[in-house]
Amino acid sequence: MKIIDIHIHPRHADLATASGREMADIMTGRMDRAGIAICGILGTVQPYQDAASVRAGNDYTRETVAAAPDRLYGLCFANPLLSPAEVRDELDRCLEQPEFRGIKLERDVNSRDARMEVVMEAAIRHNVPVLHHSWYVNTWTLDEAALHSQAGRSEPHDIAALARRFPEAKIVMAHLEGCGVRGILDVADLENVWIDTSGAQPFTGTLEYAVATVGSSRILYGSDLFGRGTESQLGRILGTPLAPEDRDNILYRNAEALYGLKAFDVPSASTQPLLFQ
């Protein structure tokens, strides 16, 4: 069984001390134990980073990917609150390097914001997908400071508006479970929107609903590692009654096509991954 995880972040506990190469070792070590072939690194995504911080984070992603280029690829993090020139220059700088295969947006600005234009133009120009944070939150349990960091967040209807505004762009709406049934319906008729399976605990039923509503060809496995666990998030896929073709679409085929990963020379696992022992 081939598995590609399109949604992981560097392990936070090691960020301050580990080099990119060391982080790559941490990641591939966990991937080997779980039988994960390839992972997409979304980088550090704290809101309101200045240009230097964004650049340093993307350099770290590049260094990490360069240490294991057949197992890892990176997304270039963008903060649309920065000047259009800063955003454009950073996206061009990253996306001209082979380590990057997409763009990551978190919650600096809502996806309906006019400042998204420079990001989406770069995505279209470089022909790479944009992975955008999204969630329908009905109950806030955060304190005031944490709520401040959510000011520019996007909900699935915002992602749908972005997809309609830029129909040539390819958009991955993150967090299937957080988007829920309403979010699935928001993007159901938008062929340029994919959904990743990450988010919250592995609740049953949502993935089947998504497959029935948008089809398995637009759903991608994402764990949100290291904030979430491979155990819980992969269990969501393996525990869902799916046709083998649908399961394979979600676990790797869609990711291969969307991120151009078919040529990756992934070593075949010599033993059964520990995850299943």
Place this chain on the structure above:
Amino acid sequence: MKILDVNAAAGFWPIQRFSFQTLEELDQVFEASQVETAWVSAIESILYPDPETHDHRLFEKIGAFPRLRPVKTVNPLLANWERSCQADLARHPIAALKLFPNYHGYSLAHPEVEALCRFAMERRLPVVVSVRVNDERNQPVAMQVAGVPVEEIAALSLKFPELLLMATSAYKTELKTLATGSENLLCDISFVDGDDTLALAAATMPVDRLVFGSHAPFLHVASAVLKVGGYSSLLLSEREKVAAGNVLQRA
């Protein structure tokens, strides 16, 4: 590895369409996941005013599935809770009593909860406190239910240190408070999430007090099974304790 699931349920929940709904489907999932025994409560008993009504429907059917043991949902605010427990314990192999304080509207410091704890201790019955049923962020606007304050669970366990008390569906951030409870306060792993989940949980809560809970059918059984599998960096002996040993040793 022997797996005993202390946190399973069966029935209908209006805001979630489960991947597996009936007792037959639940039993098949447990069989495929190599779960040897599962403690199952009636989901409808969370919302229906008299839990006995739906409990009895479950108890009548569950005997056909040797893998599944019935759990009785108790609302200690109801005048008949003790009489109902006595009657059901005489008729059915009840594995535990389960409380939903946030849905039934009481504090664990309520005098009737203390009476229920004494009742359970006298019969060596475990008491399970469900901290939550779902992720608060995703609850419908019209049905927002905060989690049970875990400080109350820890305090209750210290008041009744001999009682086998289990907190189910607690977040990993809540384990630190639950760890301050008695040695007989156990916590399930259903809502604990993060890379190398068991090691993460064991860093906060002694491994001797962690237990296997799937929270099926709300959550996938496969996810809980993978948490106690070989991906974990804990020793096999430690994983076996979580999977079943910690409950079997005390029950």
